[in-house]
Amino acid sequence: MAMNNDFNEINLNDGDLNDTITFWDKLKNVFRGNSLWMLHYCTGCGAVELPPTMTSRFDMERIGMGPMATPRQADVLLITGYLSVKTLRRVIYTYEQMMEPKYVVGFGSCTLNGGIYYDSYATINKLDYYLPVDLYIAGCMPRPEAVMNGFKKLMDMIKKGEATGWKKYQRHYEDYYSPNQIRSLGEVYVKDEFHE
Amino acid sequence: MSYLIGLMLIVIAFLWQVTLEGFQRKVTAKVQRRVGPRWYQTFMDIFKAFSKSSISHGFIYDFGAMMTLGGTMATVVFLPFSGIVAFNGLDNFFVIIYLLAVGSLGMAMSAVGSGNPWASIGVMRALTQMVGYEVPFMIVVFGMIFGYGTSSISALVEVQAGGFLNWHLLRMPLGAIVGFISLMGMLAKKPYDTPIAPAEIASGPLVEYGGKHLGMLMLQHEFAVFIEVGLFVNLFLGGGGIVAYLIKYAAVYLFATIISAVLGRFKIEQVVYHFYKVPLALSLIQAAVVIFTGLGVEIWL
Amino acid sequence: MSQYLYIALMFVGIYGLLSQKNILKMIISLNIMELGLNLFIISTGYIKEAKAPIILFGNEGNYVDPLPQAIVLTAIVIGLGVTAVALMLARNIYKTYGTYEIDEIRGENDD
Amino acid sequence: MINPVLLIAIPLLAAFISVFIQKLSWVLLFGVSIFTAISGFFLQKGMFMIGGWKPPFGINLMIDDYSFIIIIVINLLFFLTLLSGMWELKKNKTILMVILAGINGLVMTGDLFNLFVFLEIITISGYILAASSDKYYSVFKYLVLGTLGSSLYLFGIMVLYGTLGTLNMADISQQFPNVSGSVKIISLTFVFAGLGVEAKLLPFNAWVKGIYGNTTPLTGPLFSTVFATGAIAVFGRIFGQILVPDSTLIFAFIALGLITFIFAETSAMASKKLRELLTFSSIGQAGLIITMFMIGGFYAALIQLINNAFAKTILFSYATKAYKSNGDDTINNMSGLFRKNVMMGFGFTVATLSLIGLPLFFGFYAKINMLQSAFALNMWIPALIILGSIIEGIYYIRLLVKLWNPGEEGQESSELAQSQFVIKNGFSLSLIAVLIGIIFVVSGIIPDFLTENIAKAADSLSDAATYLSTVLGGI
Amino acid sequence: MTINSLIAQGMISSLLVYLLTKLNKKLGAFLTVLFSGYLLFVIFGFQNSAGEVFSLIHFGEFELTFMTSHYAWYFAIVLTLTYFLVSFFNPYWMKKMVNPAAYNMLFMVSMVGTVGVFYAKDFLTLFIFYEIVVWSSLFIIPMGKSRKTPVIYYTISSIGSFAMLYAIFYLYHSVGSFDIQAVSEAMSQAPNTYRFVFFTMIVAGLTKLGIFPFHTWLPAAHGSAPHTFSPVLSGGLVKVGGFIALITATVIPSFKILAGDLQLMGVPFENYLIMLLGAVSIVVGTLMAIKQEDAKKLIAYSTVSNSGYIIIGLMLNDQVGFAGGMMHVFNHAMASGAMFLSFAAIAYRTGTTKMSELGGLIKRMPLTFAAYLIAIISLAGIPPMSGFASKWLIFQGLASNGMMFIALAAFFGSIGSFLYVFRPLSAAFLGQLSPKHKDVKEVPWMMQIPLIIMSFLTIFYGIFPGRILAYISKIQESVGLKGVEIEGTKIIAATGMWDSLVITLVFGGGFMLAAILFFISPKAKPVDQMNTYTSGEFIYDPDHYHYAKNYYATFENNYGNKKRVELFFDAVALRVKEFGEMVKTMFFAKSVSFSIFWIMLFFTLVYFWGDKV
Structure with a gap:
């Protein structure tokens, strides 16, 4: 989708977003680090990579991760591939339904810069405009080893308190994320979609 | 004094059952030729759930969650744990069964209070399944109560004292089978986990639970498992000293896990129909044998 | 012996009522029945070789029992009255239904 | 104290005068009716010879406690009937006076043939009155059956006369037990058949549906209360005291009475029109009362007779007035009619509940x-009585519920389903209804003031000795 | 204050109420509240009096007499309490009634009638007041939704009451007196007359209780009666049937008299047969209740199921089971009364009790929700509430006698009750509030009083059931049974004991623990009912989103639509009508020859067999 130039440059990482490292937060991060429930939102070709990571060959449960059916219970949202505009609306709605310390992991190049569909009329190019992505796993669909590696990386970030995408979303919703979402999805208020 | 023992029982229950849950997930993983999580993974999950923020769908949604956890913790207090009885004489079988019902009613109310139709369908399935597994189990225990003339669980445990041959597992084999099948129903293990069917109705009643509500529900599930398996061990395996009790407990629970790891899931129409075919017939035969012939109670080796 | 004759006459009248479909014929059979009845009443008071119960000169005994005859008088008068009413009804039936046959009378009892 | 003969003489005299002076007949009728109603209370008891002949030879009138009660009841009923049918009198005034005389005579007479004559007087005037309903064929059917019945009755008493030589009731009741078997059976059955027609027993009551079903506000109460009470009272008198049947025959008569009761109740349940329902109900009640007479329960029979008579006055006058003012008495389109005039509704409900026998x-x-x-x-008999009263309860409650609460099935009962019917000039009816309703409720709670002289009446019927001594004592 | 003057006052004041309501509807309704309160106060005064005799009137040569007794007081208190609490709803229903004056009057007559039934000394008074109760409640039901159900109600209850009348006069004929004590003495010498009387008289109890073969009228009548009268019908009048079962089986000691008979499971086969009927009615009541769409019909079917419990308890005649049955009378009166009242409140505000049209009312009517919640916890027999005490006693009674099949039905009934009590809760109160009920407010304060009182009583006797059981054990002694043992708040039965206070405290403690756990963790963000996980889709229509229609569809299609008993009764009624039609055509035909034929047939029959039969 063409980049329009009046895109507002905000430094998202302003302020010390790292968790105020109190003892409680450090303890909470340990728990959050060890048990990470993922919402398996299969939006694209990366979805097929996840079953092997979950089942006997790579066994994601070893590191404490498991698939969850509803966003309310999930911690991490996996965007595994290109995101059409229609799916983006659902992804944003689901993201907002997740509980607070939530993380987003983008798979493959399509979430980074649109990938091979960068000039398609239907997909979005940069996921970061719409959702605070904590971790990207490179590869035009990373293999299960890469996915496992990415998850380990995410867990370390959580333990160290660096995965603060959800705070960024809270702080910069009005001035950065919401205008982007409206710019790409149209003026219609996200929640009461009529003509979809 | 007995309230302190009760509190102690609750702590023991929490620690023991959650570690056992870890092993159970390990065993399931091994069955699926996977590595499986560390033993303390369930602790992590529970504490992580409590550390997260949560949403509330109104008063009844919170009140129901508190009521279900409170009810189940109260039932743990009444269950004799290998000889430790908080209130001697008050551990009546019907009291325990109906206090469990308080737990499930609380969960049902808060689940439906969340307004999600999946939660209502989950609750409807849980209640329908309860009609299925509860009646055969109560018939078998009814036969036992008539046989021994007492419905207090600790008394039923003393009757089975004295070696392997006196266990109800051997005195009332059919009763034990029915007891184990309805135990699987109570635990909502795989063949009977229609209420919390993650693939069909997005984990049933738990669909709207997140954060601390989810934590409380997981705790409630652990305590409920502790009670149900404890009940089975007391009634059918004559729970002896602490070590013997825990070994029997682990054996029963892991045996149930192994079975559930390989089985598929029943359709909800079939669950009640299944329970009212073979298990009910077996339980009636068993109760008739005990009541009319006294085999297994008076007449025994 | 003659009493059985009169009873037979009565039953002829009743048979008439049973079988006839025409209203006038039913009235006639009613009269036959009453006739048979009146004859029977007279016969109950009959005594062999006794005279009619009219006292002309001095009363030398052996009279027939006068009571049934008095009763028959009233019975005949009553029979007359009933037949008069029956004929009035028959006329009205003819006026309203235009027929005397019972089967052709419609619309009265099936409301 | 009034000589009972006057009760017959004065109405007849008034009837003759009214023939000549038409204008006066309205006043005469009401005057005579009030006179008989009041004088009923001051009757002289005992035996009265007519024409100076001693009883076994001459005709006598017999007033014992039994006929004393019946006279009072009948005259009261007659007065109420006149009240209810005031607007229907047109040209029937003379016949009504004749009927009054006939009914009084019927109950008081002590001679069987005299009974036949009075019976004929009433039935013939009944035919004429019934003709006012323009259903000529049913009246013709009534005439045929009535005549057949009375001829059989006459035949029966003549057989008796042939054997016993007397027609006086007291004389016969003395000699009847030692009559030979077959004669007893023949005379009993024929007399039973004769009286059965007027008392509406099963094989003989084919005419009742046609006549009772199409009555007017005058003829309705008249037939169903005055005629019915008179006929059943006579039935009780004869088969209770005079021609007392022995064991085998009594079983047949009881069976017949019960069959009438049960059959009539079931057909009442199947009827859709109000008057037809009441017709079958009165047949049923007649069957029940006759069974009670046959069983020997005179006290109960008399109470039920009075209960049925007064209840039927309200029911029939209401039904006939409803038909008169709306031209249709199907129950379904009368829903909610009671709410228009609550007094009549109250009377009707109390009468029905009293008929069913609720506390x-x-x-x-x-x-x-x-x-x-x-x-x-x-x-077995109480079981059948109870079964009959259950069925009766069902169709009456179905009727009451529909008439009190308008509303289709499934919706709240509300005004808009109210039937469009209206009861014209119902003041007299509501007066009667409330009066009798209050009497029923009060006597339902404290039945003593009404029942002790009924008890005397029942005793007088059961012990034949006093009856004989008063009548034959004079020989 | 004697019973007979009370009854006389009751009747006179019912007339007064009729006239007053004609003048001003609200005033008449308030008078019913006043009088029922006064009646409750006076009845309460008779708590310990037993054996006092009062004579009402001379009814012909019979004497209507009353005698106070403990069991009479117990039933009378349960009934008058239900009437008193329900009468609070009357004033608000006056403008909706078709005949308000008749409603108030009949309400009062039936109330006084029930008191008369309980305190009757002889069978005749019992029957008179039983019939008064029947016909007075009969004329209230058609003011509701249907005109057909009162006829069904009258038919079935008249079958019962006339069977009792037959039994009473059969007794009068054989024993010579109506007096209950005299009859029970006479019966101990004549077991087979007692067997016949037992069966005919118990029918009256079964029809009023709505036990299996005679249950068809109960859902129809309670479901379609006016909203304020259904609680009285199912909470109160059903107990009159229980009282008659008590009289026939316990006051006349059926266990002693029928000891000689065939003993099934240690109980005479007559009692066992009635208990089987009770068991069947539990199962039928539960299965049918689960299917119902209209909440009032559902609660009516639950009454059928619970009267099954009552009859099992009363027929059990052993120390514990009998106490359970008696206490269940009180518990069920309170529970089903509260359930019906809360749905009357809903109907008052939203106009409908159909579950599929309601939803999310907890936000608008919290108190009604609380009352309903406490009532269903008690009805389902869950510990902290009083329902558990009576069901526990019945289970202990069944366990000590080893009655397996009845226990099967009892267990199925109590577990099944979770299903059908929960359905109205979730359909009407929880879930999304439909837009048309947006401006629904809580019911006025006067209607809240009975809801609060009933919930308080259910909770209080849930924690201290000993108080009621102490009085019930006094009843048991007076009737010749061993009283149930109460030790402080511990209830001791032959096969086990439990302590209601300890359980409530432990449950409270557990709840505190959970609450602490809940409040220390971070505060939850309130969210609207529509904002739920719908796998990404957007839903806007709360009416369709609320899951309320055919709730247990999967469970229901396991068993077909078994309405055989209703079909049987309809068939019988149809046969009677057809028989009537046949009689009409046979005997009242158009042509005269038919009837003459019958007359001649009559003569020939008599002539040939007249003297031979």
């Missing part, structure tokens, strides 16, 4: 006595 109403006292005397005989 707090007079009928319950009747049912208690009926069961008591029925149980004395055997186990």
